[in-house]
Amino acid sequence: MDQGQDGGGNALAVPGAQPPLEARAPDVGPVKTVAGGVPAVLSAFKHVLSEAGPWRGGKLVWKINQQDGFDCPGCAWPDPQHRSVQEYCENGAKAVAEEGTQERVTPEFFREWSVARLAEQSDLWLGKAGRLTHPMVLREGSTHYEPLSWDEAFALVAEELNALGSPDEAAFYTSGRTSNEAAFLYQLFVRQFGTNNLPDCSNMCHESSGTGLSETIGIGKGTVTLEDFDHAQAIFVIGQNPGTNHPRMLTALQAAARRGCEIVSVNPLPETGLNRFKHPQEVLHLFGPGTALNKLFLQVRINGDVALLQGLGKALLEREAKAPGTVVDRAFVEGKTTGFDAYAAHLATVSWDDVVEESGVPRDQLEAAADILARSERTIFCWAMGLTQHKNAVGNIQEIVNLTLLRGSIGKQGAGVCPVRGHSNVQGDRTMGIWEHARPEFMDALSKEFGFAPPRHRGLDTVGTLQALHDGRVKVFFAMGGNFLSATPDTEFTARALRRARLTVHVSTKLNRAHLVHGRRALILPCLGRTEHDVQAAGRQFVTVEDSMGMVHASRGAVAPASEHLLSEPVIVARLAQAVLGARSKVSWLSLVEDYDRVRELIQRCIPGFEDFNRRVRERNGFALPNGPREGRFTTKDGKAHFTVHTMPRHRLEPGQLLMMTLRSHDQYNTTVYGLDDRYRGIHQGRRVVFLHPEDVKARGLTAGQKVDLTSHFQGETRVAREFLVVPYNIPRQCAATYFPEANVLVPVDSFAEKSRTPTSKSVVITVAPSPVAQALVPASPSRPG
């Protein structure tokens, strides 16, 4: 079955589901060797000034990540205890500039632009159209969105939800931007409505981390704090590109490198941000060579990480055998763990030949990395999606845990595990109960506090929601933020799935592709941004978020809302719940959102760790949530940390096939495209590129700059993505890399990680063939109406 054709008479393709082909080829220039510096400063200023203007933009940048300001809506990297006056990175500035834009998407805009015409525009164009100003509805059979009142909007959702045969016929998605207060109310509403169908963006990114860590150390979160980076002797950064995705992490790495901490990075691509860094605020260093970060770079094959990590474990055990008591932390292993013998026995059966072949890393480099691990008493392991989006992703995470346990490098200062989260409150949303299978204790607390019986059966995650929408089991899809269509795998499948819904609803700040591939009826509910004042009956409100390291702190908007018609997310949830549940709910929804302190009081009564929430969150830096493993108390059932054994994955590609991963460009955050450049990798003015090893280019008879089509292969199915420019690049043989969301169409919906069900967006088997000549190109995007 051919799942992914993009037109050409194939009725399965959904118009507008994918970004249009590019009218001009991207420019390919030299790869940069230093991150940050003057170009980062200029880029930040350019975006802030051009989008938000000097007045609004100036006000915004002074308040990013400040104690009296707002939490950056970008990534979840934590803030230092002592903050500088400008505590943000280039990409944080871009995120804030996008939200602070002076452009507006008004009812007049929608009158002029039909959904079909909007769907022909690029993601960049849609994002630059501006902030949504009014609630809008797309009525059945209509070609244009039209305004409606908030009351009408909530009544429409209530009508559809209350007409369902079962609450499980609705799914309620959450993106990682949603505040703790909104998330808590949202999951409460959804559970009072009667379902656990709470898919979220975590399902697509760090679910594998949560699963892998929960099983082995008893908590699905990292164990380190930002201060631990000041004490680590070694830091491993695996499957992560912090220069683009968590840029302020480079500040912590720079400080670590300067005091002699050894940094090892593991990636299929050598990423500029881990090579050298010039801190944009160190004026005296801006014109120097920058700080070298990497002590060692291991260029692993895509999904060669289990092999690599097992090789490191094997090398450590070999050193221990030669000098007993010098490498394995025996006291820690015997006192605090189980499973060491089975782990060691398994590694004894693993051959070095297999390790080297599957990881793609020469043995001498693995030994050098093992030396660093062996001499470091305090090691931090950081990772991101390079590890989590594979079939064996949970195994990847658990092999890291094995190494930390072997060295006793967890539960003490300067050591531990650090999954680096991508969206600013993705971790907090999970803490608030946005989870399709929340723990029984959490459900018990809801039941006790609110006097109802929450559903106990497992709900749908993201992949489950896609499948259920596709086969008609889910009929109403509600998204609290995000760009579900572009974030999810298998774009055409997702588009068909959304098309089958009776109603699709998106709570959004800006226009995106998910608004344009809709159900029979569709709503856009415009909300306040994180940067904006939120005034309710009790006065100006703040919300709270949890960063990647479990710190909870306040976020206060700094500028006037983009439109007087916007509602905050907590208010949207409260009014929705009131409209849908009516007398069925005993919760005083509207009173709760008059003063968010009242919501926080409920949170503190239901979720351990939030005691005295309203007082502690007003302290200067907020507070840390409890984290047993951070203090050496493993919160598994037996109170021990667990070594685990994993079979090394084998990658057997057919002749001509490649293993492809999706990645982000520098001018992008998640699905939001800020611009068309990927400065560090030398790509400009375009996004449809495929990075290939020069020998793989030659072996296929291709040339640099040639246009190719990519075909993915999974269980006899093929999916096609058209017209990608070949870019010879420093990437291992038989590997390929492309940007998402353009390449999401190639990721099969049924291909996901064992246990965590995270889509395998970094393990896609593809072939590459020249694009047919003279394929019709979509015309360049017209400018928005004046």
Ligand code: SF4
């Ligand atoms: S590192 Fe992340 S949270 Fe910090 S300013 Fe940059 S994007 Fe925002």
